[in-house]
Amino acid sequence: MIRVVFNQKGGVGKSSISTNLAAISASKGKRTLVVDLDPQCNTSHYLLGDLVNDTVGDIKDFFEQTLSFQVRPKEITDFIHPTVYDNLDLLPSSPELGDLHAKLEAKHKIYKLRDALLNLDRYDAVYIDTPPAFNFYTLSALCTANSCLIPFDCDEFSRQALYSLMYNVQETQQDHNDQLKIEGIVVNQYQPRANASKTIVEMLKEDNLPVLNAMISSSVKMKESHNACMPLIYFAPKHKLTLEYLSLYDELHA
DSSP states (O other), rough: EEEEEOOOSSSSSSSHHHHHHHHHHTTTTTEEEEEEEOTTOHHHHHHHHGGGGGGOOOHHHHHHGGSSSSSSOOOGGGEEEEETTTTEEEEEGGGGGGGHHHHHHHHTTTTTHHHHHTTTTOOSEEEEOOOOOSSSHHHHHHHHOOOEEEESSSSHHHHHHHHHHHHHHHHHHTTTTTTOOOEEEESSOTTTTOOHHHHHHHHHTTTTTOSSSOBBBBHHHHHHHHHHHHHHHOOOTSHHHHHHHHHHHHTTTT
């Protein structure tokens, strides 16, 4: 199963959701890969910490080699790195990824990631983190994935932007990847005592949007987890926030 975590809006928890679901997957014994397509590299830092600066080979190098003739091009596995966690590997991002965007788009390299990942048989699960934009890298991920998870933070601006996002995903499904399914909307930063949050979630449900039952609440523990460069299942396995992620994982695999 290849899942892409996508929202055109920044700060909605894409990196947190993709990394923590992947870490739970790995903790359950599943061979799991995380692909970081965001030039901000938040997921890469979350999993590798300062070690990310010592890695040789990343997603930028993978895409860069597709732009010129290579007698013996490297396999995608040459750009994948193990993390300190059992069963959890990472294809890290690079701040220079944005510099390649126009060249890759001009040369129609949209299916290169799909072809490379679909030829991998060593992983039980793949999670792709995407940049906060509908661009070449996001489209590459959507062309590759079986399912799409949409993080959503509870405010009206996010709700209005959600309909445009859903259209982009459905258009990609029709034009590029008929296997792609919208698996669900993950409500993040949820405040159950706030009437505004509850109202917005109810509006989404009334519009028959696929809102998942498991919701992720706001907690300082997430920031602490980021600072420690340690996913929640390892950083605070008994914490309420971790249990919410476990519920989300279980719902996706029910």
